[in-house]
Amino acid sequence: ELKVEQNPLFLSMQEGKNYTIYCNYSTTSDRLYWYRQDPGKSLESLFVLLSNGAVKQEGRLMASLDTKARLSTLHITAAVHDLSATYFCAVDTTFYGGSQGNLIFGKGTKLSVKP
Amino acid sequence: EAGVAQSPRYKIIEKRQSVAFWCNPISGHATLYWYQQILGQGPKLLIQFQNNGVVDDSQLPKDRFSAERLKGVDSTLKIQPAKLEDSAVYLCASSLVRGQETQYFGPGTRLLVL
Numbered sequence: 001e002l003k004v005e006q007n008p009l010f011l012s013m014q015e016g017k018n019y020t021i022y023c024n025y026s027t028t029s030d031r032l033y034w035y036r037q038d039p040g041k042s043l044e045s046l047f048v049l050l051s052n053g054a055v056k057q058e059g060r061l062m063a064s065l066d067t068k069a070r071l072s073t074l075h076i077t078a079a080v081h082d083l084s085a086t087y088f089c090a091v092d093t094t095f096y097g098g099s100q101g102n103l104i105f106g107k108g109t110k111l112s113v114k115p
Numbered sequence: 116e117a118g119v120a121q122s123p124r125y126k127i128i129e130k131r132q133s134v135a136f137w138c139n140p141i142s143g144h145a146t147l148y149w150y151q152q153i154l155g156q157g158p159k160l161l162i163q164f165q166n167n168g169v170v171d172d173s174q175l176p177k178d179r180f181s182a183e184r185l186k187g188v189d190s191t192l193k194i195q196p197a198k199l200e201d202s203a204v205y206l207c208a209s210s211l212v213r214g215q216e217t218q219y220f221g222p223g224t225r226l227l228v229l
Contacts, residue, residue: 004157033217042206043158043220088157101146101210101218102171105157 002027004091006106014114016078021109023072023089031092032072033103034063036085043088046074079113086110117141119221121207127227133195136224140188140209146170147184148218149192150206158206164190197228 003026013019023032031050035043047056049065049072056063060083062075072089090103120139128134140147145166150158161180163171166187175182179198184190194201204225208218 035220042222043208045217045219048217090157101148101163102160103158103218105159107155107157 002029002091002093002104004089004104004106006087006089006109008109009107010110010112012112012114013076013079015080018078019076021074021076021087021111023074023106025070025072025091025104028067028070029091029093030067032065033090033092034072034074035088035090037088037108038085046087076111079111081113081115084111084113119207119209119219121205121221121224123224124222125225125227127229128197129229130199131196133193134197134226135191135193136205136207136226138190138192138207138221140190140207141219144209144211144219145187146210146212147190148208148210149182149190150208150220152204152206152223154203161192194226197226199228202226202228 005024007022033048034046036046037043047063049063052067054065060077065072074087086108088105088108090105093102093104119141122137126134147164149161151161152158161175162182164184167184180194182192204223206223207221210216210218
């Protein structure tokens with residue numbers, strides 16, 4: 001069974017600080033997604049990582065993928081209050097034998113950025 | 116471009132009642148997904164459609180849940196009868212091509228079963 005684990009599950013940080021959210025998954029996959037969810041809202045796509053060593057950046061967020069280590073990271077640089085949300089990673093199960101598009105989500109990391 | 120539309124946004128029912136949710140995907144998106152998101156957890160896939168055919172319903176509790184996608188566009192998800200543990204947010208998502216594109220999520224329907 002494919003498992004996706006995120007840590008930390010809760011993160012409180014001050015504005016201006018840097019931090020990293022980790023996403024580990026239990027079996028081989030070649031496609032990983034990061035989503036953002038604001039309270040009471042739906043999921044917003046942030047990044048799609050398609051190959052080993054992939055790195056993508058948007059504003060203060062940078063995501064990377066190491067398929068050999070089965071690890072993705074979401075790095076936050078100089079956090080601002082607007083980044084407060086829950087961040088999910090999701091792994092595509094196709095390589096594992098699942099149907100294409102079947103995503104397994106982590107439990108999410110609830111980020112709170114305080115002034 | 117209009118996003119994924121869902122209705123209703125909120126629903127409160129008593130256990131053993133039935134309920135239905137509606138989803139209209141992004142125009143032109145062939146693949147449609149229904150997810151269940153229980154409070155504090157990530158979404159879990161219930162069923163996936165490619166056009167109007169079911170691709171994967173392995174995690175759908177078929178004794179009480181059903182879904183259809185007539186004409187390959189809109190979809191409905193039904194629960195009958197509902198249980199307390201069905202309280203969750205039901206998210207609909209769509210993608211242009213199955214497994215090759217980002218899934219775009221709708222606002223969700225928040226269901227509370229009393």
